[in-house]
Amino acid sequence: MTLRAPQLDFDPCDELAALCKAGGDALRLNVLRALSNDSFGVLELAQIFAIGQSGMSHHLKVLAQAGLVATRREGNAIFYRRALPGGRLHAALLDDIDELPLPGEVQARIATVHQQRATVSRDFFARMAASFQAQQDLIAGLPQYRDSLLALLDALQFTPDASALEIGPGDGAFLPELARRFTRVTALDNSPAMLELASQRCAAEGLANVELKLADALQDEQPPADCVVLNMVLHHLATPAEAFRQLARLVAPGGSLLLSELCSHDQSWAREACGDLWLGFEQDDLARWATAAGLVPGESLYIGLKNGFQIQLRHFAKPIMRPATRYGTQGTHP
Numbered sequence: 001m002t003l004r005a006p007q008l009d010f011d012p013c014d015e016l017a018a019l020c021k022a023g024g025d026a027l028r029l030n031v032l033r034a035l036s037n038d039s040f041g042v043l044e045l046a047q048i049f050a051i052g053q054s055g056m057s058h059h060l061k062v063l064a065q066a067g068l069v070a071t072r073r074e075g076n077a078i079f080y081r082r083a084l085p086g087g088r089l090h091a092a093l094l095d096d097i098d099e100l101p102l103p104g105e106v107q108a109r110i111a112t113v114h115q116q117r118a119t120v121s122r123d124f125f126a127r128m129a130a131s132f133q134a135q136q137d138l139i140a141g142l143p144q145y146r147d148s149l150l151a152l153l154d155a156l157q158f159t160p161d162a163s164a165l166e167i168g169p170g171d172g173a174f175l176p177e178l179a180r181r182f183t184r185v186t187a188l189d190n191s192p193a194m195l196e197l198a199s200q201r202c203a204a205e206g207l208a209n210v211e212l213k214l215a216d217a218l219q220d221e222q223p224p225a226d227c228v229v230l231n232m233v234l235h236h237l238a239t240p241a242e243a244f245r246q247l248a249r250l251v252a253p254g255g256s257l258l259l260s261e262l263c264s265h266d267q268s269w270a271r272e273a274c275g276d277l278w279l280g281f282e283q284d285d286l287a288r289w290a291t292a293a294g295l296v297p298g299e300s301l302y303i304g305l306k307n308g309f310q311i312q313l314r315h316f317a318k319p320i321m322r323p324a325t326r327y328g329t330q331g332t333h334p
């Protein structure tokens with residue numbers, strides 16, 4: 001008599017059971033909480049929750065099997081983020097998790113991880129200022145997308161007294177274009193070495209309406225501007241999703257955020273050679289983060305480069321808030 005292996009049928013309850021199992025653990029719920037607006041590698045999560053890497057890998061596997069986290073390869077590292085809710089229980093679980101505060105020590109360790117990322121970026125620009133242009137040209141230099149960016153900018157039609165803010169101007173190559181189009185231009189960079197290059201450019205081109213500031217785009221307060229420009233900077237920021245909230249604050253109501261960025265890629269050498277913290281971004285992620293920050297996605301242009309990289313030029317508008325009505329409602333103009 002031959003013995004047959006038992007038939008393993010798919011049970012419709014399996015997915016729900018995996019979700020309940022994954023959700024039945026306080027640490028895993030806190031991991032989901034930490035991933036609400038960020039993505040972390042397994043080592044970062046092990047550091048944040050003060051447990052070993054293999055323990056954290058186990059928890060992430062359970063969360064992934066339940067469809068609660070999705071992965072993204074960033075060079076040699078795998079980054080985890082929340083998956084989009086696939087059902088009502090999943091959505092309700094995330095809603096409830098978001099009501100809970102993360103333990104103080106976990107928040108402190110998340111801040112440490114963010115600082116470590118930011119330090120890598122700052123150190124790179126401090127070291128590389130002398131060879132800045134060569135570094136930029138390795139992937140995507142301004143000449144490759146300047147005209148398309150200007151087409152996007154000029155279609156926006158700002159008023160004659162409008163102001164512009166460029167974040168991370170690098171050697172200031174885009175500042176002459178902004179200075180020609182806006183009454184007042186502010187450029188802020190957290191690298192003294194890069195600001196020095198930008199300052200030399202402003203002096204050489206006689207840009208009298210440009211003010212340069214040494215400041216961190218994510219931490220330092222700054223008055224809002226009608227047009228905020230960010231060229232090839234987001235992939236150097238420690239917390240890109242969170243950065244959108246700060247960027248949205250920097251855009252005046254009715255104003256615009258213009259962003260030039262790399263599309264998601266797998267060229268991990270860019271981390272070492274160009275100090276990139278992130279290997280580009282998915283188009284949908286940028287739109288989702290911007291929308292969550294109260295911005296409205298507008299026109300976008302995509303430019304393929306001969307070296308295989310692709311650039312995304314994105315416009316996000318900040319709606320003008322309507323004044324409160326006597327019924328107490330607030331809304332936004334379409």
Ligand SMILES: C[S@@+](CC[C@H](N)C(=O)[O-])C[C@H]1O[C@@H](n2cnc3c(N)ncnc32)[C@H](O)[C@@H]1O
Nearest residue numbers: 125168169170189190191194216217231232236
């Ligand atoms: C790759 S360079 C881009 C320079 C220029 N926008 C371009 O496209 O040629 C990134 C710039 O962003 C600056 N930067 C990085 N993180 C920053 C931060 N948190 N706040 C302000 N500037 C930052 C760097 O110092 C550097 O000048």
